[in-house]
Amino acid sequence: MKKVLFSGLLALSIVAAGHVNAMGANSDKKLIKEAAFQAGQMTTEGTTLLEVRRSSTTVVWRAQTPAGIFLCKADDMMRNPRCIKQEEVKTASAN
Numbered sequence: 001m002k003k004v005l006f007s008g009l010l011a012l013s014i015v016a017a018g019h020v021n022a023m024g025a026n027s028d029k030k031l032i033k034e035a036a037f038q039a040g041q042m043t044t045e046g047t048t049l050l051e052v053r054r055s056s057t058t059v060v061w062r063a064q065t066p067a068g069i070f071l072c073k074a075d076d077m078m079r080n081p082r083c084i085k086q087e088e089v090k091t092a093s094a095n
Contacts, residue, residue, distance in 0.1 A: 025078045026076060026077070026078050028049055031052060031059070031061050032044050032047050032049060035061070035072055035083055036065055038070060038072065038082075038083035039063075039065040039066075039068070039070055039085075040067060041065055046065065047063055047066070048064050049062070050062040050064055050069065054076070056076065057075060058074070062086070067085070068086070070085055072084075
């Protein structure tokens with residue numbers, strides 16, 4: 001019984017390991033808050049995540065804010081986050 005319980009807990013910990021960062025220092029909520037702050041917003045209202053890529057050492061995300069789209073990067077503990085505003089891509093109209 002103990003071996004089965006241990007095996008089940010081990011499997012659960014392996015599956016959950018990929019989501020640990022999403023609940024910790026670089027949670028989606030914190031990414032949204034940082035992007036809004038970097039964009040000069042007083043609140044997170046109107047700020048959404050477009051893309052998030054987490055690794056063992058960094059997190060990179062794109063966020064839509066009322067001030068535009070920002071590309072952000074920080075280490076896995078959200079130290080020294082930086083965001084830059086992305087240029088809007090304008091398409092040429094066909095005549």
